[in-house]
Amino acid sequence: MSDIRDDLEKTVDRICEEHCLKEVFMSSEAGVWPQALWQALEEVGLPQACLNEAQGGSGLSFEDAMFVLRRSAYHAAPVPLAETFLASRLLSAAGLKVPEGVLSVSVSHAKDSLELNGSQSIPTLSGHAHRIPWGLSCDHLVVVAHRDEQPYVVLIEREALAQSRSELVKNLAGEPRVQFDFTNAPIIAFAPLADAQERLLCEGALMRSVQMAGALQRSLGYSLQYANDRVQFGRPIGKFQAVQHMLAVLAGHVAASAAAADAAIELSSEAPEPFFVAVAKSRVGEAAGKGAEIAHQVHGAMGFTREHNLHHLTRRLWSWRDEFGNETHWQTRIGEMALKQGADNLWPFLTRL
Amino acid sequence: MHDFVFPAVSLPESASLLRQQVRDFLKKERDAGTFTPRKNSWSDGDAEFSRKCGQAGYIGMVWPKKYGGQERTALDRYVMTEEMLAGGAPVGAHWVADRQSGNQILRHGSERARQLILPQIAAGECFFAIGMSEPDSGSDLAAVRTSAVKAEGGWKITGTKVWTSSAHRAHYLIALVRTAPKEENRHAGMTQFIVDLKSPGLKLSPILNIYGAHDWNEVVFDECFVPDDMVVGEVGGGWNMVTSELAFERSGPDRFLSTYQLLLASMEQLAEKPDARSVNEIGRFVAHLTTLRRMSTSVAGMLTKGEKPILEAALVKDIGTAFEREIPEIFRQLIPSEPLMDNESLDFDALLGMSTLKAPGFTIRGGTREILRGMIAKGLGLR
Numbered sequence A: 001m002s003d004i005r006d007d008l009e010k011t012v013d014r015i016c017e018e019h020c021l022k023e024v025f026m027s028s029e030a031g032v033w034p035q036a037l038w039q040a041l042e043e044v045g046l047p048q049a050c051l052n053e054a055q056g057g058s059g060l061s062f063e064d065a066m067f068v069l070r071r072s073a074y075h076a077a078p079v080p081l082a083e084t085f086l087a088s089r090l091l092s093a094a095g096l097k098v099p100e101g102v103l104s105v106s107v108s109h110a111k112d113s114l115e116l117n118g119s120q121s122i123p124t125l126s127g128h129a130h131r132i133p134w135g136l137s138c139d140h141l142v143v144v145a146h147r148d149e150q151p152y153v154v155l156i157e158r159e160a161l162a163q164s165r166s167e168l169v170k171n172l173a174g175e176p177r178v179q180f181d182f183t184n185a186p187i188i189a190f191a192p193l194a195d196a197q198e199r200l201l202c203e204g205a206l207m208r209s210v211q212m213a214g215a216l217q218r219s220l221g222y223s224l225q226y227a228n229d230r231v232q233f234g235r236p237i238g239k240f241q242a243v244q245h246m247l248a249v250l251a252g253h254v255a256a257s258a259a260a261a262d263a264a265i266e267l268s269s270e271a272p273e274p275f276f277v278a279v280a281k282s283r284v285g286e287a288a289g290k291g292a293e294i295a296h297q298v299h300g301a302m303g304f305t306r307e308h309n310l311h312h313l314t315r316r317l318w319s320w321r322d323e324f325g326n327e328t329h330w331q332t333r334i335g336e337m338a339l340k341q342g343a344d345n346l347w348p349f350l351t352r353l
Numbered sequence B: 001m002h003d004f005v006f007p008a009v010s011l012p013e014s015a016s017l018l019r020q021q022v023r024d025f026l027k028k029e030r031d032a033g034t035f036t037p038r039k040n041s042w043s044d045g046d047a048e049f050s051r052k053c054g055q056a057g058y059i060g061m062v063w064p065k066k067y068g069g070q071e072r073t074a075l076d077r078y079v080m081t082e083e084m085l086a087g088g089a090p091v092g093a094h095w096v097a098d099r100q101s102g103n104q105i106l107r108h109g110s111e112r113a114r115q116l117i118l119p120q121i122a123a124g125e126c127f128f129a130i131g132m133s134e135p136d137s138g139s140d141l142a143a144v145r146t147s148a149v150k151a152e153g154g155w156k157i158t159g160t161k162v163w164t165s166s167a168h169r170a171h172y173l174i175a176l177v178r179t180a181p182k183e184e185n186r187h188a189g190m191t192q193f194i195v196d197l198k199s200p201g202l203k204l205s206p207i208l209n210i211y212g213a214h215d216w217n218e219v220v221f222d223e224c225f226v227p228d229d230m231v232v233g234e235v236g237g238g239w240n241m242v243t244s245e246l247a248f249e250r251s252g253p254d255r256f257l258s259t260y261q262l263l264l265a266s267m268e269q270l271a272e273k274p275d276a277r278s279v280n281e282i283g284r285f286v287a288h289l290t291t292l293r294r295m296s297t298s299v300a301g302m303l304t305k306g307e308k309p310i311l312e313a314a315l316v317k318d319i320g321t322a323f324e325r326e327i328p329e330i331f332r333q334l335i336p337s338e339p340l341m342d343n344e345s346l347d348f349d350a351l352l353g354m355s356t357l358k359a360p361g362f363t364i365r366g367g368t369r370e371i372l373r374g375m376i377a378k379g380l381g382l383r
Helices: A003-019 A022-029 A035-043 A061-075 A082-095 A158-163 A196-229 A241-266 A274-304 A310-320 A327-341 A344-350 B015-032 B048-056 B074-086 B092-106 B109-122 B238-248 B260-270 B276-304 B311-333 B348-362 B369-379
Strands: A103-106 A111-119 A123-134 A142-145 A150-157 A165-170 A174-186 A188-193 B128-131 B147-151 B153-160 B174-180 B190-195 B202-208 B214-227
Touching: A003 A035, A003 A061, A022 B202, A061 A082, A061 A241, A082 A103, A082 A142, A082 A150, A082 A196, A082 A274, A082 B214, A103 A123, A111 A150, A123 A142, A142 A196, A142 B128, A150 A158, A150 A174, A150 A196, A158 A174, A196 A241, A196 A274, A241 A274, A241 B276, A241 B311, A241 B369, A274 A310, A274 A327, A274 B276, A327 A344, A327 B276, A344 B260, A344 B276, B015 B074, B092 B109, B092 B174, B092 B190, B128 B311, B147 B174, B147 B311, B153 B174, B153 B190, B174 B238, B174 B348, B190 B202, B190 B214, B260 B276, B260 B311, B260 B348, B276 B311, B311 B348, B311 B369
Parallel strands: A103 A142, A111 A142, B128 B174
Antiparallel strands: A111 A123, A123 A174, A142 A150, A150 A188, A165 A174, B147 B153, B153 B214, B174 B190, B202 B214
């Protein structure tokens, strides 16, 4: 590992070990914003990891930023780091200035119907936004809305969010997801971006893949530790072949996830690369379900308790695999691409890079 | 805890050129009717095709020129092998000699063995079989009972090997044999010998597989003489050689491309009017394949750097063989077909049928899935 990665890992580990405590997870699920955790991340500039130095970023590469994200998911850190990254990159792509603080984005555009209206120089926003992560804790929200059928990247301030009609729900991990109904809500900036929807969907899928790879790795770590520590029938359960083989399968899913996520990251520093992102989201999403099943089976009843930390990871895996398109969504895209190429051209396509 | 990293490999310019050369070579041979794609996997062989590969310089590519090699990099060889497999070429005759036997002889063989054998392998005229399994020794290799006793100028081998692939078509066999009685260390006292399959004292009988083909053999040794310079490496050092050899052959493209031709044939069947589920399953397989290829090329890159990614290589084989077994199982549900047992036909029913019949071997050959998972578990630090 490079020195910078080593430093980043140590930094994220230190912050998360200090702040991702049981009571923080509990209060966060009860709706309390984990201010100390976010502030610790802010103090070392990690939420700005996706900005270049001119924009006030820390000058990290996109790959470094994704490394930070993966490591934060390894700790199941209950903060919108991915959403802040996504919002910053979408604003930058549209040429808009990235504000400071906590950012969020519209996760799943399928049910959204956001329109910009009004003829004044700054229009207003109307329509429904589906399940915005930390929608009532973020300082700014970035959404994709349409005007005259053209897509725009739109920035909304906290006050406008607070004044709009909203409903708070929780994903499986207990993270806040907020549905908004906007009626002529004020916005503070907007700019056209032709591929905004697709870009957000692909980049969101990539970041969820990276997060799942991190959470899977920790799930394997917990499972190995438990298998070595837990004694039944006079020996650690990790001595039993049945358990060993389950863990070998889990390791395969963890390894494949790391490989699939890395391949997508490497090609997506400017803009998400659609094929490799689709491969990552579908492959890692599949690993998430199968991997979480094995991790729980190895942990037995203990892993099913609120007390053990495993569920912070597995409940996130079960949420993230469905956000920004599930496996079927991305597999279908890949299948369509493959069939369009035709059997004879598939291999040249797979080896083109 | 093991942190899995599969770094990207940037293939050298030479590998891209080679990729195109192999594609052109295969196109020429296909057009000439030497082989038909969609049918073959790497276990299907054709001696004449192997000779052509030898002439084109596609066997023993990484070996020194003085032994008939090309002194090319392992990544070049990787690209050549994946192109052969993806192109459905009948590489089976020379596969074992190129993938492992030749490398063992180069690393551990006597100078006479190298000079005699390696140029013939590289020319595509000399094929190898592997003599490891025995009636009472399959996954438990340390249980081999075939033994060799010292004789004037060499050794005399007595015992029985089974499941010996292609021994009736090969020129040599590398046999793992006990040269000292079993001690407390079960892995000590084993030695590898290069056995000329024309030697007196050898008797081959076919063992037919489930679809009636003669691929396997029983090889009975009755005081079969092997000269001293056909011992591979140190007497008594066979175990380490065999296990390191297995580590090298675990992660190549042959561990996930065995049914790639069926994937392509299925895509052709479905191309006209693909239903949603078929598109979805094709996408899933392509996602898995893309990820496996990333892992496999990455392991090849690590091996080139002299690293020992034993755990990563084992994972590639475990995931890869599961992948290639799943392909016929899924497509039989998507393409109405009543599979046929016919190893010659290009009819989809026959392609599907033969993949189904061959599939059980994928997760057994080269170390069973269970042995592999046991090793992975140890590598993960399970005590």
